[in-house]
Amino acid sequence: MKNPIENLNKIFDSRIRLGIMSALMVNDEVNFNDLKELIQVTDGNLASHLKTLEENAYVDVKKGFIGRKTNTTYAVTKAGEKAFKAHLQALEEMIKGMG
Amino acid sequence: MKNPIENLNKIFDSRIRLGIMSALMVNDEVNFNDLKELIQVTDGNLASHLKTLEENAYVDVKKGFIGRKTNTTYAVTKAGEKAFKAHLQALEEMIKGMG
DNA sequence: TATTATTACTTTGAATTACAAAGTACTTCT
DNA sequence: AGAAGTACTTTGTAATTCAAAGTAATAATA
Numbered sequence: 612m613k614n615p616i617e618n619l620n621k622i623f624d625s626r627i628r629l630g631i632m633s634a635l636m637v638n639d640e641v642n643f644n645d646l647k648e649l650i651q652v653t654d655g656n657l658a659s660h661l662k663t664l665e666e667n668a669y670v671d672v673k674k675g676f677i678g679r680k681t682n683t684t685y686a687v688t689k690a691g692e693k694a695f696k697a698h699l700q701a702l703e704e705m706i707k708g709m710g
Numbered sequence: 711m712k713n714p715i716e717n718l719n720k721i722f723d724s725r726i727r728l729g730i731m732s733a734l735m736v737n738d739e740v741n742f743n744d745l746k747e748l749i750q751v752t753d754g755n756l757a758s759h760l761k762t763l764e765e766n767a768y769v770d771v772k773k774g775f776i777g778r779k780t781n782t783t784y785a786v787t788k789a790g791e792k793a794f795k796a797h798l799q800a801l802e803e804m805i806k807g808m809g
Numbered sequence: 810t811a812t813t814a815t816t817a818c819t820t821t822g823a824a825t826t827a828c829a830a831a832g833t834a835c836t837t838c839t
Numbered sequence: 840a841g842a843a844g845t846a847c848t849t850t851g852t853a854a855t856t857c858a859a860a861g862t863a864a865t866a867a868t869a
Contacts, residue, residue: 612733612736612737612748613748614729614748614749614750615728615729615732615733615748615749616725616726616728616729616732616749617750619725619728621725624723624724624725625723625855625856626715626718626720626723627715627856629714629715629718629804630713630714630715630804633714633715633804633805633807633808634711634714636808637711637807637808638711642816643816643817643818644815644816644817649711649712649713649714650713650714650715651713651716652857653857653858653859654816654817654818655818655819655820655857655858655859655860656856656857656858657817657818658817658818658819659818659819659856659857660856662818674817679865679866680815680816680865680866681815681816681817681864681865681866682816683816683817683818699805702801705728705729705732706732706798708732708736709732709735709736724826724827726827741845742845742846742847743844743845743846751828752828752829752830753845753846753847754828754829754830754831754847754848754849755827755828755829756846756847757846757847757848758827758828758848759827761847773846778836778837779836779837779844779845780835780836780844780845780846781845782845782846782847810869811868811869812867812868812869813866813867813868813869814865814866814867814868815864815865815866815867816863816864816865816866817862817863817864818861818862818863818864819860819861819862819863820859820860820861820862821858821859821860821861822857822858822859822860823856823857823858823859824855824856824857824858825854825855825856825857826853826854826855826856827852827853827854827855828851828852828853828854829850829851829852829853830849830850830851830852831848831849831850831851832847832848832849832850833846833847833848833849834845834846834847834848835844835845835846835847836843836844836845837842837843837844837845838841838842838843838844839840839841839842839843
């Protein structure tokens, strides 16, 4: 038997970061408030998890406008997509290893 | 879009507890040292994560012997199996939600 | 024009969690 | 007798997580 968790990415241990990534994998971009609504976190908390993802270059920020209102949207980077897919792969292997 | 993480079990956010559960799902029972080897944790750390799982009634302890040596083995409970399967289900739904 | 609201944060502080290391009790092997 | 193994518990620290409050900029409302 081999270590079932060695290929899991520590960044994605956090359910909130998992949720963010999974939302960003589906949609080309998602704005701050929609993410907040979706994942049910406080804005401060969301901002700090997004920051962690940004620091790891898994997520990009795009500051824009809807009409005249500020609208910050987030999107996964290539690296983020790759890392997340690898994590899912590791999860699948862990589950498969369970026959 | 619905919250992708609401059905994830918080107990299984921890990679180590995930690893323990996944090892116990495959094998009817696994002893302390094999788990330690497999998951690569210190014994104190392993013991405390096992305790968390025991407290949640996801895991049972069986104290026995191999010859004359003490041998403590761990096994998933019915409840643990159910909870873990539900968690995996939630993960799968999260991934599937990603098309 | 004043004020209230909204967006997207940052900062602060507290609580929780995780971890390694050391200590313990019991047994077994040499 | 002494060393080693098993399965812990305890201790202390570090890291993580979180809510709440504060902030700055703009926009909507009265």
